[in-house]
Amino acid sequence: MKNDNKSDQPAKESTTEEATGIVDPKITRRTFLKGSAAVSAGAMAPMYLAGISKSFAAKSGAVKIGHIEDLSGNLAVYGVQKDHAAQLAVSEINAGLTLKGGPVGSGGLGAMSNHATSAPVMGNGDKDLKVVDDGGKLSASGMAFVEDEDVLVDSGESGILGREVELLNTDGQSNNNIWQQLTKKLIQEDKVDCLVAGFTSAEREAIRPIVDQFKQLYIYTNQYEGGVADSNTFCTGAICEQQVIPVVDYMIQKFGPRVYTIAADYNFGQLTAAWTRAFAPQVGGEIIGEEFVPLSVSDFTTSIAKVQAAKPDWVFTLLVGSNQSNYYPQAAATGLKYPMASTVNMAQGYEHRRFKAPSLNRMYNCVNYIEEVPTARNRAFVKRWYKMFPDDPYIGQMAQNTYFSIHMYAKAARIAGTTDQEEVKRALESGLHIEAPEGTVFMEPSTHHCSHYIRLATADADHNVSFVREWPSIQPWWLQRLGVNLVKHKEYKQYIPDEDPFFKS
Amino acid sequence: METDALALSLTYQFGTNAAFLFLAALGLIVILGMMNIINLAHGELMMMGAYVATITHNQLGLPFPLAVIVSFFAVAVFGAILELLIVRRFYGRELGALVVTWGISLILGQGTLLVFGPFMPAIKIPGGSYSYGGFSYSAYWLILIAISIALIAGLYWLYRYTNYGLQARATMQNAEMAKALGVPTNRVYLLTFSLGAGLAGLSGALLAPTSTIAPFMGQQFVAPAFITVVVGGAANVISGAVGSSVLLSAIKTPIGMAYGAFLGTVALLIASLIIIRIMPDGISAAIQKLMDRRRTRKTK
Amino acid sequence: MANQFALEARKVNKHFGGVVAANNVDLKIEPGELRCIIGPNGAGKSTLFSLLCGIQRVDSGEIFIQGHDVTHMQPFKRVRHGIGLTFQTNRAYQELSVKHNLLVPNPSFAISKETHQQGRERYMLALEEFGLDQNDDTPASEIPHHTLQWLEISMVLAGFPELVLIDEPTAGMSRDETDHTSMVLKKLNQSGLTIIVVEHDMHFVKNVAQKVTVLHQGRVFTEGSLDEVIANDEVKNIYLGHAH
Amino acid sequence: MTSKILHLIGGDADIGTSKTFWIGFVIAVILFALYPTQVSEFRASNVSYYLLNIPLALGMALLWGYCGVLSFGHVAYFGIAGYTYGIIAGNMAGNSFGPIAGVLGGLLASALVAGIFAYFVFYSRVREWIIPILTLVLTLLLETFLGQTAGYQWRVGSVLLGGYNGMTGIPAFQIGSFVFMGYSFYYFCMVIVLACYVGLRMLLNSKFGQVVTAIREDPLRTEIFGYDIRARQWLVFVLSALLAAISGLLYVQWGNYITPSQVGLLSAALPVIWAAVGGRTSLLAVLIATIVLNWVTFTLSSQGNQYAMVIIGAALVITMLFFPRGIVIMLAEWIGKVTNRKNSGAAT
Numbered sequence A: 001m002k003n004d005n006k007s008d009q010p011a012k013e014s015t016t017e018e019a020t021g022i023v024d025p026k027i028t029r030r031t032f033l034k035g036s037a038a039v040s041a042g043a044m045a046p047m048y049l050a051g052i053s054k055s056f057a058a059k060s061g062a063v064k065i066g067h068i069e070d071l072s073g074n075l076a077v078y079g080v081q082k083d084h085a086a087q088l089a090v091s092e093i094n095a096g097l098t099l100k101g102g103p104v105g106s107g108g109l110g111a112m113s114n115h116a117t118s119a120p121v122m123g124n125g126d127k128d129l130k131v132v133d134d135g136g137k138l139s140a141s142g143m144a145f146v147e148d149e150d151v152l153v154d155s156g157e158s159g160i161l162g163r164e165v166e167l168l169n170t171d172g173q174s175n176n177n178i179w180q181q182l183t184k185k186l187i188q189e190d191k192v193d194c195l196v197a198g199f200t201s202a203e204r205e206a207i208r209p210i211v212d213q214f215k216q217l218y219i220y221t222n223q224y225e226g227g228v229a230d231s232n233t234f235c236t237g238a239i240c241e242q243q244v245i246p247v248v249d250y251m252i253q254k255f256g257p258r259v260y261t262i263a264a265d266y267n268f269g270q271l272t273a274a275w276t277r278a279f280a281p282q283v284g285g286e287i288i289g290e291e292f293v294p295l296s297v298s299d300f301t302t303s304i305a306k307v308q309a310a311k312p313d314w315v316f317t318l319l320v321g322s323n324q325s326n327y328y329p330q331a332a333a334t335g336l337k338y339p340m341a342s343t344v345n346m347a348q349g350y351e352h353r354r355f356k357a358p359s360l361n362r363m364y365n366c367v368n369y370i371e372e373v374p375t376a377r378n379r380a381f382v383k384r385w386y387k388m389f390p391d392d393p394y395i396g397q398m399a400q401n402t403y404f405s406i407h408m409y410a411k412a413a414r415i416a417g418t419t420d421q422e423e424v425k426r427a428l429e430s431g432l433h434i435e436a437p438e439g440t441v442f443m444e445p446s447t448h449h450c451s452h453y454i455r456l457a458t459a460d461a462d463h464n465v466s467f468v469r470e471w472p473s474i475q476p477w478w479l480q481r482l483g484v485n486l487v488k489h490k491e492y493k494q495y496i497p498d499e500d501p502f503f504k505s
Numbered sequence B: 001m002e003t004d005a006l007a008l009s010l011t012y013q014f015g016t017n018a019a020f021l022f023l024a025a026l027g028l029i030v031i032l033g034m035m036n037i038i039n040l041a042h043g044e045l046m047m048m049g050a051y052v053a054t055i056t057h058n059q060l061g062l063p064f065p066l067a068v069i070v071s072f073f074a075v076a077v078f079g080a081i082l083e084l085l086i087v088r089r090f091y092g093r094e095l096g097a098l099v100v101t102w103g104i105s106l107i108l109g110q111g112t113l114l115v116f117g118p119f120m121p122a123i124k125i126p127g128g129s130y131s132y133g134g135f136s137y138s139a140y141w142l143i144l145i146a147i148s149i150a151l152i153a154g155l156y157w158l159y160r161y162t163n164y165g166l167q168a169r170a171t172m173q174n175a176e177m178a179k180a181l182g183v184p185t186n187r188v189y190l191l192t193f194s195l196g197a198g199l200a201g202l203s204g205a206l207l208a209p210t211s212t213i214a215p216f217m218g219q220q221f222v223a224p225a226f227i228t229v230v231v232g233g234a235a236n237v238i239s240g241a242v243g244s245s246v247l248l249s250a251i252k253t254p255i256g257m258a259y260g261a262f263l264g265t266v267a268l269l270i271a272s273l274i275i276i277r278i279m280p281d282g283i284s285a286a287i288q289k290l291m292d293r294r295r296t297r298k299t300k
Numbered sequence C: 001m002a003n004q005f006a007l008e009a010r011k012v013n014k015h016f017g018g019v020v021a022a023n024n025v026d027l028k029i030e031p032g033e034l035r036c037i038i039g040p041n042g043a044g045k046s047t048l049f050s051l052l053c054g055i056q057r058v059d060s061g062e063i064f065i066q067g068h069d070v071t072h073m074q075p076f077k078r079v080r081h082g083i084g085l086t087f088q089t090n091r092a093y094q095e096l097s098v099k100h101n102l103l104v105p106n107p108s109f110a111i112s113k114e115t116h117q118q119g120r121e122r123y124m125l126a127l128e129e130f131g132l133d134q135n136d137d138t139p140a141s142e143i144p145h146h147t148l149q150w151l152e153i154s155m156v157l158a159g160f161p162e163l164v165l166i167d168e169p170t171a172g173m174s175r176d177e178t179d180h181t182s183m184v185l186k187k188l189n190q191s192g193l194t195i196i197v198v199e200h201d202m203h204f205v206k207n208v209a210q211k212v213t214v215l216h217q218g219r220v221f222t223e224g225s226l227d228e229v230i231a232n233d234e235v236k237n238i239y240l241g242h243a244h
Numbered sequence D: 001m002t003s004k005i006l007h008l009i010g011g012d013a014d015i016g017t018s019k020t021f022w023i024g025f026v027i028a029v030i031l032f033a034l035y036p037t038q039v040s041e042f043r044a045s046n047v048s049y050y051l052l053n054i055p056l057a058l059g060m061a062l063l064w065g066y067c068g069v070l071s072f073g074h075v076a077y078f079g080i081a082g083y084t085y086g087i088i089a090g091n092m093a094g095n096s097f098g099p100i101a102g103v104l105g106g107l108l109a110s111a112l113v114a115g116i117f118a119y120f121v122f123y124s125r126v127r128e129w130i131i132p133i134l135t136l137v138l139t140l141l142l143e144t145f146l147g148q149t150a151g152y153q154w155r156v157g158s159v160l161l162g163g164y165n166g167m168t169g170i171p172a173f174q175i176g177s178f179v180f181m182g183y184s185f186y187y188f189c190m191v192i193v194l195a196c197y198v199g200l201r202m203l204l205n206s207k208f209g210q211v212v213t214a215i216r217e218d219p220l221r222t223e224i225f226g227y228d229i230r231a232r233q234w235l236v237f238v239l240s241a242l243l244a245a246i247s248g249l250l251y252v253q254w255g256n257y258i259t260p261s262q263v264g265l266l267s268a269a270l271p272v273i274w275a276a277v278g279g280r281t282s283l284l285a286v287l288i289a290t291i292v293l294n295w296v297t298f299t300l301s302s303q304g305n306q307y308a309m310v311i312i313g314a315a316l317v318i319t320m321l322f323f324p325r326g327i328v329i330m331l332a333e334w335i336g337k338v339t340n341r342k343n344s345g346a347a348t
Helices: A030-041 A076-094 A176-189 A201-213 A240-255 A267-283 A301-310 A327-333 A376-388 A397-416 A421-428 B003-034 B042-059 B064-085 B094-116 B139-161 B163-173 B175-180 B185-210 B219-232 B237-259 B261-278 B282-299 C045-053 C075-079 C098-103 C113-130 C145-157 C175-190 C202-208 C226-231 C233-240 D002-010 D019-038 D041-052 D054-066 D075-091 D098-122 D128-147 D182-205 D207-217 D219-223 D229-255 D265-278 D283-302 D308-322 D327-347
Strands: A063-069 A097-099 A101-103 A152-154 A165-171 A194-197 A218-220 A228-230 A233-235 A258-264 A286-293 A314-318 A340-342 A363-367 A432-436 A439-444 A449-459 A465-474 A492-494 B129-132 B135-138 C007-016 C019-029 C034-038 C060-065 C083-086 C163-167 C194-198 C211-216 C219-224
Touching: A063 A076, A063 A176, A063 A397, A076 A097, A076 A165, A076 A376, A076 A397, A097 A397, A097 A432, A101 A397, A152 A376, A165 A176, A165 D283, A176 A194, A176 A201, A176 D041, A176 D229, A176 D283, A194 A201, A194 A397, A201 A218, A201 A228, A201 A267, A201 A492, A228 A233, A233 A449, A240 A258, A240 A267, A240 A314, A240 A340, A240 A363, A240 A449, A240 A465, A258 A267, A258 A301, A267 A286, A267 A314, A286 A301, A286 B261, A301 A327, A301 B003, A301 B135, A301 B237, A301 B261, A327 B139, A327 B185, A397 A421, A397 A432, A397 A439, A439 A465, B003 B042, B003 B135, B003 B139, B003 B163, B003 B185, B003 B219, B003 B237, B042 B064, B042 B094, B042 B185, B042 B219, B064 B185, B094 D128, B094 D265, B094 D308, B135 B139, B139 B163, B139 B185, B139 B237, B163 B175, B163 B185, B175 B185, B219 B237, B219 B261, B219 B282, B219 D128, B219 D265, B237 B261, B237 B282, B261 B282, B261 D128, C007 C045, C019 C045, C019 C060, C019 C219, C034 C045, C034 C175, C034 C202, C045 C075, C045 C083, C045 C163, C045 C194, C075 C083, C083 C145, C098 C145, C098 D207, C113 C145, C113 C175, C145 C163, C145 C175, C175 C194, C175 C202, C211 C226, C211 C233, C219 C226, C219 C233, D002 D182, D019 D041, D019 D182, D041 D054, D041 D182, D041 D229, D041 D283, D054 D182, D054 D207, D054 D229, D054 D265, D054 D283, D075 D098, D075 D128, D075 D229, D075 D265, D098 D128, D098 D229, D128 D265, D182 D207, D182 D229, D182 D283, D207 D219, D207 D229, D219 D229, D265 D283, D265 D308, D265 D327, D283 D308, D283 D327
Parallel strands: A063 A165, A063 A194, A194 A218, A218 A233, A258 A286, A258 A314, A314 A340, A340 A363, C034 C194, C034 C211, C083 C163, C163 C194
Antiparallel strands: A097 A152, A101 A432, A228 A492, A363 A449, A432 A439, A439 A449, A449 A465, B129 B135, C007 C019, C007 C060, C211 C219
């Protein structure tokens, strides 16, 4: 009974991984990633800062932020986290605090980054990494990152432009009809200055037509499959080119080219799998099997057997929702030992806390934020969070996105000098960056998407989280490849991979 | 790949699918099959079983088998209270029972979310795994298959050879006549419904380690449970449910393995539609008719 | 087709498992006749009615209505040949009002213009005799038992049938009510309505009978005028239970 | 002729037949007509969401309340009509007849599927309580299928089915060049809802309706009166599917969007809840319950209230326990008793 699958011995780190600035150039895929270099050159949107005139009379009354998330029903486990993030951000803004950051011009971080030119070495092998809980500084060999103590500073005013911020939070009840009604209420009746809403892509697509009809400033704070080019919409979550490419690139290097994808059978799963199919061959990978599992399926005996039959080097699990997370305990129970990678695990539904070890052993997850990030600014953020919400189970990636997005909105309004939505949109397109708990985030003007500080987190046998690789700033370059520039010409559609010739090859 | 390894894996998958269907339908066999109560809160009773097992095992440190038994009794008691307060008024009113149990399921689901929060740390799956010819098998699922067979035998024995079994079958067939013969029908209804609820809690606890423990985990069991019991039919509820879980798994497993989970699920749904169309009273009634016909042919 | 029977059953057989419900039954009903069918409990009287209407399928044998072979016809098609049936246990619509009960049957199912005309007269006659008001809004569940029986008979007549099968109309009725029922049925029969009545109450049978058929264990035991049947000793035996 | 129509409308198939009732009814209609003039377009479009659900609820009342057949998965026809309209109107974008063709296509598609499925159900002599489960299986099948149509290959002409994200950009309804949006859509809904209600009321007061109610009470007795009950049950099923289709069409025209969750388990239960709570044997009761329950769900959720589902669940349990025939029906009877007592009191 041959059992020489090399994934069983602890993977020996052959070379010292050298974390690079944007994406490791060493890997020969220059043609494919040409796009990311183009981004740093910047679309050189005109500097809007000076142009925004202060003549608009400041509206009186509170600044209203409309917020819709699922506080009940199936998606409440994610929705409640995001609702708390919004409450924390608004309370900080009203208390006269803000996150560091401001306009840096459209050139992106490169132009004015007072931070380490390159991310630190993450330690040699997996074995000597440790998670620093108590907030102490890491040793030189560990994750040393020159960084100021905390990024929450005095904003010089209470609320936005002297006006108190009011958060109108509502419950979408995991039901799309109610989402549409709530959106119309918040826009037409409450006349909110900014709408922050949406967990699933289905909910975003349900309300985006209404947002466009009323030209409402809308921030979608969730990780998603990418492609939304909408003049009224700003997406602050991570997207495929920031998550799929780094983790597939790393896993193929580390465990081998034979990839087996098992994905949720809906838009996110299928589009992310399309990215994997297109990108893996570029780096010598090979998709040896793919299975799409309906959201309602919770018994994975058959799927596990198919994974075993395929004998991959590693499994790419893009499973979503409480039913599908049954895969991990069932796979572990069946003795499936293959290393796993994902972009939707641990950071969203904290599976590593919900399931008993070792079901997530050797799970590699490429995320922009996870509560265990060992930087000083994040620990301060986590402390602030639990002071306000002591019995919350976890702070997920989406919650952090909502937190810094609301602060970014406040910053843009202050730059615009008014809460008039068109002006704030121009301010958001002025090449704004903000010091979020995850790290520095830059709002890329032409695509309305954010660059993110991407980390590759992994869970070991007893579910301790450690970080094996970092990319301090991956730009959202795919929409630019498709020629999108929302600063110059308005658009209101979602592109899908089939419209990009690259995916056809 | 040796074909015998594949065959072994297919039989293992068939076993787990059948065990899953039978366990999902366990409580419903009694409540829907025997008492004709369309219990849409069946999923939530299983969820309660899973929660009780998880709490007693993780927080109170009970060994897992004990936690499962505790959850059986806990949900059985809850079932008794439910029968006394609400279900008692809906015997003979199937559609009324359907609507009131739907209300109960909404309350239980959302209530658990508000009380216990969105998740519970799961139970570690007991038992290791064996591997043969590239496939490996979870010991726990083998245990579950064994437990299912034991439960079938237990239920059959209970309703075939015990005094309660006799009274229960009498009450279900003709309550007035049974009452006339001195059978305490109200107590039998109470006992039967709480047994059904307890069994739902038991199967929820048994399936807990393989599943995430969340307030709405019950929803995944509703469709398979109803299909299994309906396809099984009411002539002989236990043999019907066993027959249908075996038959439906035999259809779902190969198609699922060959064409993927989606077509496996679709195949199961279409198969159940066709079976109900051909045998409106389910498999057990068809088996019954077959046996009658053979018996009459023998007596000719 | 003058000599055609209103209803004819030839060699009708039916058994449930071991129980024989109908055993080579032959029945010939003349148009305008009023036939009584009597027999001990379990003789197969109600089963015969359900076989004639098609609620139960015959195992073998044929059934003709006005010469049409209806053996394999579905009940709703069969009754459109001018047949009406009342059930042994009253099946008027309890939840609906008397008015609504009477509106359900469909007079347009009458097989010819003059049956339509005669049907209306019989229907009006029955309403008047049974003291029923077409616009009475009281729910059927609130009217006394005997009126319910009359209501079901009137409902059947509202469909303007030519042949009516009545299953134990006077069960649970007082003596006067039974007499009144038999008087009304006789009047309806005189207006040309063919009636077959299953009944136990000998007093009732005496009032109406022209010809009587005795059923026993699914077989036609004997047929004849009421006097012949009464005089027949074996008939008494099968009633008293020690038949051969 | 008009007296015949008035008789049909005024008949007692539904609660509310007295003169005072009809005066109240007309007043209510006028109030609904004036409502948009007083409020923002949002409030109007919100109320039109409640209105557009009424045909689906009336279809449930017709099938379950009046004909005694419970279809648990009736939203399947709501979804089929919505998607078909989206495909047809979407592909005929720019052509002013697109929406009308879409409406006809949607109604036809739902009627076709309902017809086939109803034949499948009623001509197999399935026991009554198995029908809700059969219809539920159909809806789950539809949701599972639609959920996985996310890829680019799942499109009809230029319209993407959209998988779980749903079909977006569905054009609003238009006749000639006039597009129904906001206030105009509100009145469009009102007219259709009124037409459905009055039409159904006439149908149920007619001979057809009386026979349907008789089938509910006692199918065998009704069959022996010469009625082909299976054909009628089939017809009523298809008719109520068409009513569900009307709601589906109005929904996609209202929200320009539809997802597979519209045919999911939760959406399937809603019309059953409205009919049960209101009182399934009366059109008016179900109509009122649909508006009130939708309004309650929305108000609770717009206050970020997590207890909405618990409250609806409790309402259901209480209704079935204490008002088995429906809250509105029992209220109407109670009012009826009070007014009678008052009238009779006055008369002596």
